[in-house]
Amino acid sequence: MQDEKLLVVNNLKKHFDVTKGFFKKDKSYVYAVDGLNFDVKKGEVLGIVGESGCGKSTAGNMIGQLLEPTEGEIIFEGEDLLNLSRSELRKRRADIQMIFQDPFSSLNPRMRVFELIAEPLRTHRKLNKKELRNRVEEMMDLVGLNRAYMNRFPHEFSGGQRQRIGIARAIALNPKLIICDEPVSALDVSIQSQILNLLVKLQKELDLTFIFIAHGLPAVKYISDRIAVMYLGKIVELTTKEKLFEGALHPYTEGLLSAVPIPDPEERTKERHIIEGDIPSPENPPNGCNFHTRCPFAQDICRNEEPEFEEKANGRFAACHFPLNTHLLEKNETVQST
Amino acid sequence: MSEKLLEINNLKTHFFTEAGVVPSVDDVSFSIKKGEIVAVVGESGSGKSVTSLSIMNLLDKAGKVVNGEILFDGKDLTKASEKELRNLRGDDIAMIFQEPLTSLNPVFTIGNQMMEPIRLHLKLNKKDAKARCIEMLDKVGIPRAEKVFDSFPHSLSGGMRQRVMIAMALSCNPMLLIADEPTTALDVTIQAQILNLMRDIVEDLGTAILLITHDLGVVAEMADKVVVMYAGQVVEYADVFTLFKNPKHPYTQGLIESTPKINQLYEKLHSIPGTVPNPLNYPSGCRFVDRCPFAMKQCITHEPNNTYTADGHTVKCWLHEMDRIENETLKEKVRN
Numbered sequence: 196m197q198d199e200k201l202l203v204v205n206n207l208k209k210h211f212d213v214t215k216g217f218f219k220k221d222k223s224y225v226y227a228v229d230g231l232n233f234d235v236k237k238g239e240v241l242g243i244v245g246e247s248g249c250g251k252s253t254a255g256n257m258i259g260q261l262l263e264p265t266e267g268e269i270i271f272e273g274e275d276l277l278n279l280s281r282s283e284l285r286k287r288r289a290d291i292q293m294i295f296q297d298p299f300s301s302l303n304p305r306m307r308v309f310e311l312i313a314e315p316l317r318t319h320r321k322l323n324k325k326e327l328r329n330r331v332e333e334m335m336d337l338v339g340l341n342r343a344y345m346n347r348f349p350h351e352f353s354g355g356q357r358q359r360i361g362i363a364r365a366i367a368l369n370p371k372l373i374i375c376d377e378p379v380s381a382l383d384v385s386i387q388s389q390i391l392n393l394l395v396k397l398q399k400e401l402d403l404t405f406i407f408i409a410h411g412l413p414a415v416k417y418i419s420d421r422i423a424v425m426y427l428g429k430i431v432e433l434t435t436k437e438k439l440f441e442g443a444l445h446p447y448t449e450g451l452l453s454a455v456p457i458p459d460p461e462e463r464t465k466e467r468h469i470i471e472g473d474i475p476s477p478e479n480p481p482n483g484c485n486f487h488t489r490c491p492f493a494q495d496i497c498r499n500e501e502p503e504f505e506e507k508a509n510g511r512f513a514a515c516h517f518p519l520n521t522h523l524l525e526k527n528e529t530v531q532s533t
Numbered sequence: 534m535s536e537k538l539l540e541i542n543n544l545k546t547h548f549f550t551e552a553g554v555v556p557s558v559d560d561v562s563f564s565i566k567k568g569e570i571v572a573v574v575g576e577s578g579s580g581k582s583v584t585s586l587s588i589m590n591l592l593d594k595a596g597k598v599v600n601g602e603i604l605f606d607g608k609d610l611t612k613a614s615e616k617e618l619r620n621l622r623g624d625d626i627a628m629i630f631q632e633p634l635t636s637l638n639p640v641f642t643i644g645n646q647m648m649e650p651i652r653l654h655l656k657l658n659k660k661d662a663k664a665r666c667i668e669m670l671d672k673v674g675i676p677r678a679e680k681v682f683d684s685f686p687h688s689l690s691g692g693m694r695q696r697v698m699i700a701m702a703l704s705c706n707p708m709l710l711i712a713d714e715p716t717t718a719l720d721v722t723i724q725a726q727i728l729n730l731m732r733d734i735v736e737d738l739g740t741a742i743l744l745i746t747h748d749l750g751v752v753a754e755m756a757d758k759v760v761v762m763y764a765g766q767v768v769e770y771a772d773v774f775t776l777f778k779n780p781k782h783p784y785t786q787g788l789i790e791s792t793p794k795i796n797q798l799y800e801k802l803h804s805i806p807g808t809v810p811n812p813l814n815y816p817s818g819c820r821f822v823d824r825c826p827f828a829m830k831q832c833i834t835h836e837p838n839n840t841y842t843a844d845g846h847t848v849k850c851w852l853h854e855m856d857r858i859e860n861e862t863l864k865e866k867v868r869n
Contacts, residue, residue: 246720353808383576384747388791388804395801410720413793417802440796454725456750458792460773463754469729470722473690 201372201404202235202258207267209253213478225478227253229428231267232504235372240398240405242419242436244412244451248474250428251408255374258406259293260284271372289319292365296377298357302349308335309345312363319368334363338393355386359393366397374406379414391417412455416440424448427477427485430504433512442520444513447486484516492517537604538708538741539588540564544601546580546587555812557583557596559765563758565709568739572752572773574788575762578809581745584762585711588743589628590618606708624654627702631714633694637686644682647701654705669700673730692723696730703734710734713745728754749792753777761785764810764820767839770847781848783825819851827852 208231210224228250235241245251256262258269260276269276271287279287292315295301302311312331316322322330335342338359349357358378365373375394379387391414398405398418409415415422416436423433424447432445443449450470472489475481484502487493496516504514508524518524546558558580565571575581586592588603588610603610605626610618622628630636638646647666651657657665663682670678673696686694695715702710712731716724732755734740744755752759752773759776761769761784769782780786790803807824816822819832829851837851 246722355808383809384749384788385576385791385805386808388793388802389806392802392804412721413795416795417793417799437798450722452795454721455795456724456728456748456754457794457796458749458753458777458789459794460753460756460777462796467725469725471726473692473723474720 199237200234201237201272202406203268203270204231204233204254204258205268205270207231207254207257207269208265209250209257209262210265223478226428226480227477228257228264229480231430233423233430233433235404235406237371238402238404239420240407240418242415242422243406243408243425244410244415244422245425246410246451246474248427248477249425250477251410251425252376254425255293255376255406255408258372259291259374260288261293286319289315289368290371292368292370292373294358294361294365294373294375294378297381298349298354298361299381301361302357304349307346307348308340308360311349311360312367315364315367330367331363334367337366337397338363353386354382355389358382358390362390362393362397366401366403369401370403372404372406374408376408377410378407380409380411387414394418412452424451427474427480429485429514430512431486431514434510438511438523442523444507444511444518444520444524445486445515446490446492446519449519450489484514492519536567537564538567538569538606539743540602540604541584541588542602542604544584544587544603545599546583546592546596547599548595549597550595553813556765556815557812558587560601561760561762561765561767562601563760563767563770565741565743565758567708568735568741569757570735570742570744570755571758571760572744572746572756573760573762574746574749574752576747576809578764578812579762580765581747581762582713585628585713585743585745588711589622589626590615591628620654623650623702623707624705625707626709626711627705627707628711628713629695629698629702629715631717633691633698633718634686636698637694639686642683642685643689643697647682647697647704650701651704665704666700669704670697672703673697673700674726675700691719692726695719695723695727699727699730699734703738703740706738707740709741709743711743711745714747715744716751717746717748724751731755749789761788764815765812766820766849767847768821768849771845775844775846779844779846781842781846781853782821782850783827783852784821787824819849 207228209228210226213225214222231254243251253262257264276287309331312334313327316327316330332342340359379390382390395418397403407415407418419436421435422439423430426447432443432448443452450468453467454469470489475488481488483499484497487497502514502516504512507513507518542562544558544561548555548557561584573581573584587598598611644666648662651662651665666682667678670681675681675693675696716727719727731742735742746752756773758772760767763784769785777789780789787805791805793799793802805824810816810820810823818834819837822828822832832851837849837854840848840853840857842848842853
């Protein structure tokens with residue numbers, strides 16, 4: 196496996212100003228993303244999961260250069276995107292593309308399929324008419340859209356087919372990184388698996404790198420190599436999917452995993468660790484560990500001191516004072532030493 | 534065996550639109566016993582929500598029940614007057630919806646909205662009604678119920694709002710709770726809390742639940758019986774263990790296989806090719822024929838009947854009808 200790092204994110208933060216009051220006396224911020232550190236290797240799929248409001252989409256939008264970070268670095272192929280001039284950044288945008296959740300609102304209803312797919316090519320590549328048409332046709336074949344539909348409008352398509360148009364737009368420029376923000380959440384179950392299979396196929400065939408953002412854990416597990424779990428603007432755990440599902444280190448991850456309903460009634464009797472309570476407001480996050488208000492194992496230190504996001508064992512990162520499943524850590528370490 | 538609380542027979546609900554007649558619900562039959570959880574599962578456009586709206590007669594102007602009967606406690610709701618229905622709604626039959634924010638009125642306090650059905654149906658005075666509200670809010674696990682009673686819907690989180698909806702729905706001790714995608718808008722950890730709560734309610738109060746959902750995970754977790762709908766029709770009906778262990782209809786099989794399980798790793802996900810047919814122009818034979826891996830000649834031309842199999846299944850598919858016909862001719866031969 197190549198370990199070349201395509202993207203490195205350092206201490207990425209986004210604080211939205213929600214200051215109220217006539218003279219803006221009461222300064223207040225929503226800490227949507229509060230210090231992310233991770234990297235994405237070339238050719239891998241990094242899944243980001245978390246519940247609504249955890250900041251996963253905000254993080255995706257910042258990496259996709261749709262939102263300006265409050266603080267931090269986004270290093271893409273050794274270059275900090277935040278220090279680039281406008282024209283340099285414009286060139287870079289062709290390398291980072293996005294696929295959005297809602298194929299109904301992310302496609303311009305007045306543009307035909309040909310125009311939709313040709314638009315990024317027109318902006319970034321200088322192709323003549325014939326080349327452009329060939330490239331669009333090639334993209335339509337790749338994503339499984341019938342070429343005969345080239346002159347149709349988005350409203351004539353079902354949700355799954357619209358998402359295929361969105362994917363064709365995203366891959367048309369041969370980007371190095373694609374950020375998929377909930378690409379299957381708005382689709383029916385039988386269509387979801389079609390689109391997921393398509394994404395996996397394209398990722399392998401075109402050697403793409405994905406950041407796959409979703410709240411649906413089974414989908415993330417299927418597509419990702421490594422998974423980052425976010426809670427209240429921070430990553431609480433990051434590891435390979437095999438290790439994550441072998442046993443979680445962070446209590447939030449464990450609660451999240453066991454909350455997912457299993458489509459098999461025989462598994463119903465299994466004991467679940469249901470996380471009590473609600474997610475605290477990101478405007479006023481708790482002191483110490485973010486999760487201590489809902490954590491069944493919280494101690495005094497959790498309420499006062501924020502745990503460091505660190506490597507607990509070979510390739511397993513977590514931010515927790517008292518990680519679970521420590522037997523898995525020891526096992527890994529002995530493997531390492533022998 | 535306990536008696537049937539709700540029985541739907543040959544229900545047809547059509548929408549009369551400018552583009553033509555849309556047969557949203559086409560010949561649907563199933564029943565719910567007291568204290569039972571029946572799940573109706575299907576994708577968007579399968580008619581699952583329209584079925585539930587037909588029971589309460591909450592269809593908009595274009596929609597009409599054109600055939601069939603809905604027997605609730607022996608009474609046919611399709612023939613009931615608006616006044617009779619109004620007495621039932623919120624009293625014997627209650628309903629919760631997907632998005633709790635749009636089902637609560639933003640300009641009235643939670644208490645104000647909760648008291649309305651209680652005062653109307655249970656005929657309590659203000660003081661007793663308030664006590665009942667707070668008792669219900671406590672029961673659904675809302676902390677500081679007295680404070681929530683006086684607060685407005687916008688100040689509560691999604692999970693809390695859905696708890697309020699459930700408290701409100703249960704406040705008059707309904708016999709049947711219709712839950713239309715009750716957890717779809719919620720996060721998984723909150724979904725797990727709400728599903729737990731609904732299960733406790735069935736155990737404590739004996740309320741029957743008609744659970745409408747697209748999520749097979751939720752079905753497997755909650756239901757006693759499952760109705761699988763596709764393109765306005767019931768394609769399969771069985772108890773939950775039988776259905777997941779031995780699905781008979783190719784659509785059900787495809788649906789179960791294409792739902793990834795969190796405790797398994799997959800090389801490739803199973804998927805059902807194609808899309809749902811246009812409701813204005815359903816195929817004349819089986820409606821699943823274009824997407825079915827086992828489609829035969831008669832599937833294109835003739836609509837299959839419901840076949841009842843030995844393990845309590847009902848399947849609407851030619852594959853199984855053929856089996857049955859073969860079995861019967863075999864039996865006859867043996868007899869002769």
